[in-house]
Amino acid sequence: MRIEFLGGVGTVTGSKYLLEHDGRRLLVDCGLFQGLKQLRLRNWEPLPIKASDIDAVLLTHAHIDHSGFVPRLVKLGFKGPVFCSGATRDLCELLLPDSGRLQEEEADFANRHGHSKHKPALPLYTQEEASAALKRFEAIPFDEEQSPWPGWSWRLKRAGHILGAASVHISWTGGSILFSGDLGRSDDLVMRPPESPEQADYVVVESTYGDRLHRDVDALMVLADVVNRTAARGGVVVIPSFAVGRAQTLLHCIHLLKQARRIPDMPVYLNSPMAADATRIFRHHLDEHRLSAEQCAAMSKHVTIVNTVEESKRLNTLTFPSIIVSASGMATGGRVLHHLKAYAPEARNTILFAGFQAAGTRGATLVGGSESVKIHGAYVPVRAEVANLDTFSAHADREQLLAWLGGLRAPKRVFVTHGEPVAADALRLAIEERHGWPVTVPEYLESRKL
Structure with a gap:
């Protein structure tokens, strides 16, 4: 198995993790880059792999920084299924066309008022293209093992955070990896807490609040x-x-x-x-x-x-x-x-x-x-x-992230992603000090053999 970090590293946006094993390619999350211009420009850059060579996408949840690149991927030639929980599919039916509509409106506004360097300014994808991409979505239940290809299987567990949010456990012949997705809080006012993690050889954990604690206030x-x-x-x-x-x-x-x-x-x-x-x-x-x-x-x-x-x-x-x-x-x-x-x-x-x-x-x-x-x-x-x-905030803080990880026996390695550089490195240090596990904060486009 090989993993390549195509997004969600050095930033809290653009989450994309490419897994390759035994001739199959799975993209875990397919998010838009947001925020700094140099990040947003990545949405327009060619992927290091042809979209048509990706066999499937597996989404942890519906937020645009995790799902918003799907219509672009389809536009680039992706023809496989997009697997996710039922609520994630329901929410993406709202979020993705809206994302396309907003991009069309912003491009139109820029063209009418002349405040874009591009002549004409274009949307990354349109509302119609986003709606068409939704036909590729396939809902899968929580807590049921899925075996789409020989030697592969995966299972979703509830992660809190928002409706449909999941942690994803993926197994292959000879190993396993756990993606936390965005983890919710144990004390969230609305969402239920994340479920305990399933044991895995490797773990990819988010670090949005990896350098801080939520204030104990009403x-x-x-x-x-x-x-x-x-x-x-x-x-x-x-x-x-x-x-x-x-x-x-x-x-x-x-x-x-x-x-x-x-x-x-x-x-x-x-x-x-x-x-x-x-x-x-x-x-x-x-x-x-x-x-x-x-x-x-x-x-x-x-x-x-x-x-x-x-x-x-x-x-x-x-x-x-x-x-x-x-x-x-x-x-x-x-x-x-x-x-x-x-x-x-x-x-x-x-x-x-x-x-x-x-x-x-x-x-x-x-x-x-x-x-x-x-x-x-x-x-x-x-x-x-x-x-x-x-x-x-709907994200777990440092202590809640460490507590969730504490439900695991020592993995071979933890990859800390989906955080600004200071937050990601702070969580790396905290994991090393608390659990004594080997931890890496991967770089953009870094590739690892698992």
Whole structure:
């Protein structure tokens, strides 16, 4: 078996791991690079292998940094199946066409306003191409061994994090490897904790929060504080949010706070039709999270779902305390950019992030304290309060990652991936000190024989 790290190394985006054995090639995860321009350009670079030579793709979960390259791969000639959990398939049916639509809109905007160096600017793939790629998706159940080819087998186990998220255990004649995927938290407000790992010779583990611990604070109290002080100023709270997972957690928490009268009964707008659809999917997968069907319904009962562009534009003229939840979570694109242009210049408002912000994203720029942020080719002044509730992160922290790994007997080697360089190296050191196992932080395009 040979593994090649085609993404998700040196960064938290672009996850792609190519396994080759006995004439078969499997791509574990197929994500888009996001954030820094030099990373985003990799989405346009040719892969070190022909897409048509890849036999199958196996996804750990639906987030775009793990699934968003699938339509591009199909466009490049991939003709195999895309295996994933049922909920991952359901969510990808929302996320991938939306990703294509956003890329089309951004290319069109760039062409109309002339702020792209490319003439014309083109989308990586279109909404139609993303929808066509979904025909290759095949849902497989958790905890059942799949044997698609002689000498190969794999099994999915629940990883928490978001609906459908899985850790993947892959066996071949003579060995095995475990991919953590993105691991959720044992104390997540909505998702159930990750299941214990299955023993393997090699482990590939994420390190998004490998250098830090989640603060031991009451997430509801912190959210209430931000909302209350913004409302007291007569301002608007704009929350850039991932449409899948984070938006639902935020709506659930806002509902709880209103119900307990801990925040004013102010209007809440969900400006993400995809997030609204994802909320409905929560009701179809009750076994994967902590909420009842009634709680799933309640989280959006008094929320205004914004569907049309005209409705979205009207949100930019609010003159009373309100909460706007809109994608994307790192402010890399989508409708939230227009809300940032409208509300970031005013000191009475708050821009509230709710999780990890990758290097090079607008979210990271804002959380880092920048006095301006570039949106649609122009700089927007930032006078609004900027806050980041990392207590809402859906990623395991360093101790939770170490505890999950502690369920294993000593593997031959651990590969630490999906983290910024400092976080990945911090987790490497922690694993070596805690468990005494050999650990490697692989480089981009590094190849290893297992």
